[in-house]
Amino acid sequence: MRRETSGPAIVRVEDVYKSYGVGAGRVEALTAVSLWVEAGEFLALSGPSGSGKSTLLNLIGALDTPTSGSIFLEGAVLGGLSRTALARLRRDRLGFIFQAYNLIPIMTALENTEFTLALQGRPKQQRRELALEALAQVGLAHLALRLPGELSGGQQQRVAIARAIAPSPAVILADEPTANLDSASSGALLDLMQDLNDRLNVTFVFSTHDPRVLERAKRIVGLVDGRCTDH
Ligand SMILES: Nc1ncnc2c1ncn2[C@@H]1O[C@H](COP(=O)(O)OP(=O)(O)O)[C@@H](O)[C@H]1O
Ligand SMILES: [Mg+2]
Numbered sequence: 001m002r003r004e005t006s007g008p009a010i011v012r013v014e015d016v017y018k019s020y021g022v023g024a025g026r027v028e029a030l031t032a033v034s035l036w037v038e039a040g041e042f043l044a045l046s047g048p049s050g051s052g053k054s055t056l057l058n059l060i061g062a063l064d065t066p067t068s069g070s071i072f073l074e075g076a077v078l079g080g081l082s083r084t085a086l087a088r089l090r091r092d093r094l095g096f097i098f099q100a101y102n103l104i105p106i107m108t109a110l111e112n113t114e115f116t117l118a119l120q121g122r123p124k125q126q127r128r129e130l131a132l133e134a135l136a137q138v139g140l141a142h143l144a145l146r147l148p149g150e151l152s153g154g155q156q157q158r159v160a161i162a163r164a165i166a167p168s169p170a171v172i173l174a175d176e177p178t179a180n181l182d183s184a185s186s187g188a189l190l191d192l193m194q195d196l197n198d199r200l201n202v203t204f205v206f207s208t209h210d211p212r213v214l215e216r217a218k219r220i221v222g223l224v225d226g227r228c229t230d231h
Pocket of ligand 2: 053054055175176
């Protein structure tokens with residue numbers, strides 16, 4: 001699905017195909033997918049299991065490469081970048097929210113939130129300030145010195161989101177972020193994502209096949225058998 005737009009495109013997916021395997025085992029996971037994501041979007045990729053949502057998010061997240069077609073992030077075509085440049089781009093410009101929160105158990109909420117900032121080589125004072133600011137944005141400043149094991153599941157997820165937003169990425173990608181959550185936790189996560197989108201204009205692209213999650217999207221791109229469907 002392609003939209004003519006006046007806003008700056010954070011992500012541009014241009015006629016992307018992705019297949020896995022060879023010969024009789026070949027799977028066409030994405031076919032002729034085109035998509036623009038602008039700054040400030042709250043975009044859901046919807047579709048049944050096997051429709052290509054994770055494949056598309058992995059390509060946008062520079063975790064895998066298309067079989068053909070191009071992906072642009074903030075104007076740079078990913079196919080033209082070295083492995084080092086891609087790693088740097090993932091670190092500096094992309095945020096990921098995982099179903100498992102992937103917090104480091106021996107680090108406090110603050111240290112976990114500082115993690116990517118430390119990888120970026122930011123000075124200690126600056127990363128502390130940015131991490132505290134991010135924790136405040138998710139309502140957890142008062143628990144900054146707790147270890148993940150001393151936090152509830154919902155609070156741990158907030159730390160994971162603080163870690164994702166702390167470096168101010170261009171876009172946050174989340175593959176079925178509510179898949180393992182009960183409906184109350186799922187609602188709370190969506191509330192927080194929506195709040196960050198409304199207040200701070202954080203751009204989100206998330207996949208789901210949950211109708212309650214789709215309801216929250218500002219825009220939905222549907223996938224069926226690896227092809228975009230219009231909504
Ligand atoms: N690593 C892989 N190797 C082979 N086939 C894959 C791989 N990843 C995904 N697929 C296939 O690609 C299609 C799209 O999968 P996926 O992107 O995971 O869909 P979704 O996230 O919507 O469930 C499915 O047919 C799936 O079986
Ligand atoms: Mg998936």
